[in-house]
Amino acid sequence: MDQPATFHDLHGASVYITGGGSGVGAALTDGCLAQGANVAFIGRSDASDFVEEMRDKHGRAPLFMQGDMTDTDLLHATMQKAAEAHGPLNVLINNAANDKRHALEDTTSEFWDWMIEVNLKAYYFACQEAARQMKDKGGSIVNFSSISYMMGNSGYPIYTTSNAGITGMTRSLARELGPKNIRVNALAPGWVLTQKQLDMWATPEDLAAHLDRQCLKEHLTPEDMIAPTLFLASNASRAMTGQCMAVDGGVVVTG
Numbered sequence: 001m002d003q004p005a006t007f008h009d010l011h012g013a014s015v016y017i018t019g020g021g022s023g024v025g026a027a028l029t030d031g032c033l034a035q036g037a038n039v040a041f042i043g044r045s046d047a048s049d050f051v052e053e054m055r056d057k058h059g060r061a062p063l064f065m066q067g068d069m070t071d072t073d074l075l076h077a078t079m080q081k082a083a084e085a086h087g088p089l090n091v092l093i094n095n096a097a098n099d100k101r102h103a104l105e106d107t108t109s110e111f112w113d114w115m116i117e118v119n120l121k122a123y124y125f126a127c128q129e130a131a132r133q134m135k136d137k138g139g140s141i142v143n144f145s146s147i148s149y150m151m152g153n154s155g156y157p158i159y160t161t162s163n164a165g166i167t168g169m170t171r172s173l174a175r176e177l178g179p180k181n182i183r184v185n186a187l188a189p190g191w192v193l194t195q196k197q198l199d200m201w202a203t204p205e206d207l208a209a210h211l212d213r214q215c216l217k218e219h220l221t222p223e224d225m226i227a228p229t230l231f232l233a234s235n236a237s238r239a240m241t242g243q244c245m246a247v248d249g250g251v252v253v254t255g
């Protein structure tokens with residue numbers, strides 16, 4: 001898609017994205033490459049085809065590292081490899097998450113641990129390594145949350161718990177890292193119609209009900225997340241930290 005804006009400071013920036021090979025993350029990789037940034041990303045599944053698609057489109061390929069980000073040593077090693085390839089990180093985008101459905105009654109302790117490891121722990125430890133790399137020259141961290149917890153959605157309580165945790169973590173890390181000029185913000189998307197959402201969760205009834213809740217009467221696409229993320233990543237938002245920015249088409253949450 002056409003870039004809606006140019007963020008000059010992102011040209012040549014070193015950007016690391018979790019889950020940058022599919023869904024919203026793939027749009028973010030595409031959007032960052034289009035700004036002239038150097039992108040590295042981790043993902044669980046093979047993303048070689050996407051890497052080649054990006055090479056064809058931008059003339060530069062993102063650095064893809066396959067692995068499970070819940071392994072903190074591995075996560076940190078991939079972030080260090082990104083720094084070796086592109087320089088210390090300027091931008092971290094914590095995007096990868098898992099919204100697997102579950103109910104309180106059926107939840108095991110192991111499932112809780114796994115969901116929190118994916119949806120919260122990996123975010124935290126990615127921030128830890130990013131902060132190390134950004135300590136001398138500052139940087140920007142964008143943590144993907146969700147409006148799902150603000151809506152009080154059922155069906156995935158550990159996911160919504162994590163989304164709420166992400167905004168709390170964001171505020172505290174913004175305070176801790178602000179003196180080093182490292183900004184930390186959260187972005188809370190509304191319902192973004194990725195192929196996975198369409199394949200797994202989106203029924204015609206739920207889609208219609210959700211559009212009713214939005215002020216704007218068009219469903220959101222992964223590409224709609226690009227410019228808001230670039231804004232938070234870039235110096236355009238240099239006076240913003242500790243915030244959670246909803247990008248949701250104007251969902252009005254009622255009691």
Ligand SMILES: NC(=O)c1ccc[n+]([C@@H]2O[C@H](COP(=O)([O-])OP(=O)(O)OC[C@H]3O[C@@H](n4cnc5c(N)ncnc54)[C@H](O)[C@@H]3O)[C@@H](O)[C@H]2O)c1
Pocket residue numbers: 018019020021022023024025042043044045067068069070094095096097098099118144145146147148188189190191192193194196197
């Ligand atoms: N799609 C939506 O409607 C929606 C709504 C609100 C918030 N969000 C948020 O936006 C972000 C992206 O959502 P999405 O719909 O594109 O997700 P997705 O499930 O389609 O993609 C997630 C990506 O993360 C990767 N990933 C997951 N677990 C991993 C692990 N353990 N190690 C390494 N990589 C892992 C996957 O490989 C995949 O590339 C998430 O933070 C999500 O909470 C999405």
Ligand SMILES: O=C(O)C(=O)C[C@H](O)[C@H](O)CO
Pocket residue numbers: 099146147148153189190191192210
């Ligand atoms: O999965 C999420 O994080 C969402 O926020 C998705 C939608 O907002 C939700 O399914 C709408 O009811």
